[in-house]
Amino acid sequence: MRDDSGERARGPLYRSVAADLREAITAGDYGSGGRLPAESTLAERYGVSRGTVRQALAALRADGLVTSRRGTRRVVLGTTRVQSFAELVSFTTWARSVGEDPGGRVEQLERRAADARESEQLRLEPGAEVVVVLRVRTLSGRPVMVERSVYPVWVGELVARIPADAVSHTEPLQEQGVVFADADHTIDLVLADADDARLLGCRAGEALLRERRRSTDPVGAPVEWSEDRYLPGTVAFTVHNSIAASALSRRHRRPH
């Protein structure tokens, strides 16, 4: 109902419905383990068709908020807030969303020919130029992560114009039309090298949590390939998946 009376007019209808339901769920209106109203009931309540309600519910399902099973009403799984794509790709957006004060400083920026791995990840011809950025990320001034990002030159030129102590790189990039639409992440463990140790204030050889990420724009063109190394105990990565839609997988590494 909050649809015609509410201010949440912009954008698709099903998003408004999803947002409203999400709010109700996280507010505990249905309780954890409780049942949602039937699709037909919701359709009537919001004054939309059942298809639109289903589209909204599919979003909640993908976020792991509700189950769905033929024959019974949907069950509320959890009441946890789920992070958005933006919060995931951008350290800055994420940090702010958890009430932390993010910072960053570019330690090194160079333009050079891509090595084999880089050109493969960014889908460039071998030897094409890339811009490589080494950056420390902080929370409340405390270093927590070292970020090594590689960009194709058309993105890298934009990055190079950003002040070295800018909090966010993603935001100015987006303002200039660089759109992050998809990302592949690989999470594992790595030992700190001399740079890591110096920048993070830990010992060389200490274990760090590593996230490697390749982001692509809506056309599928890679816009960034980044390797982030976190101090232990500062972050954990969480994933939800279901028999309906899975995104996570293990990857094997052969010894040596």
Add this chain to the structure above:
Amino acid sequence: MRDDSGERARGPLYRSVAADLREAITAGDYGSGGRLPAESTLAERYGVSRGTVRQALAALRADGLVTSRRGTRRVVLGTTRVQSFAELVSFTTWARSVGEDPGGRVEQLERRAADARESEQLRLEPGAEVVVVLRVRTLSGRPVMVERSVYPVWVGELVARIPADAVSHTEPLQEQGVVFADADHTIDLVLADADDARLLGCRAGEALLRERRRSTDPVGAPVEWSEDRYLPGTVAFTVHNSIAASALSRRHRRPH
């Protein structure tokens, strides 16, 4: 077209369409970076409505195989095989799918009252009984992971009947009607304790990659809460997410 002529008749129509498209994509029919036919074209080709085609394409989108953008045809992102939900929850299924020889041995199995954290994770009343299993997992006889699983008794009783050296626990459980439908994973880093060191053959205090996982059945009832600790260099976790459907998130840990 392979629809009416094919043998892939069982199940929803859109799955057949998705499977066929997936096959064509991984076979390279459209090339990496190529364009898919328009939805209307596919609808005509398969003799289904546009809605059904969209349902199939949504599945490919969720798997990170194709992009989609208003105004242009869908772009093929990658031709990589995507792992199934089963491969994700089950070490055994995963290991086999990458051509490794999985093994396992139960080191300890006890039935006792749940502590606070356990009863919360499994949504049991405080003090309810649980079954706790400590197990080493191997690849080709080499220990790579220590698994600490906590089950509600109704599942734990089934687990207790499985031979100590059984390769898989998930498979017998599924045969007896325990269904894993959803899972939440948290990935971070932890230091090996004395048990880990003994069972994995590493030093105590060495960093391990930790995956904590809570699995629920289709009704949303928790069936397992497990903490897996991997030797460094044996696995990496990969996640795909997009602006359309995200499942991964960071989680912050306040110092101390």
Add this chain to the structure above:
DNA sequence: TAGTGGTCTAGACCACGGG
């Protein structure tokens, strides 16, 4: 058996991309 979600259809209009 009644209610529910899962699937499928046939049509409509719109917003965006690219020629």
Add this chain to the structure above:
DNA sequence: CCGTGGTCTAGACCACTAC
């Protein structure tokens, strides 16, 4: 401008759950 995917509707039938 046209073709494309994004959104939405109204209705239909089925498979399954719970009573």
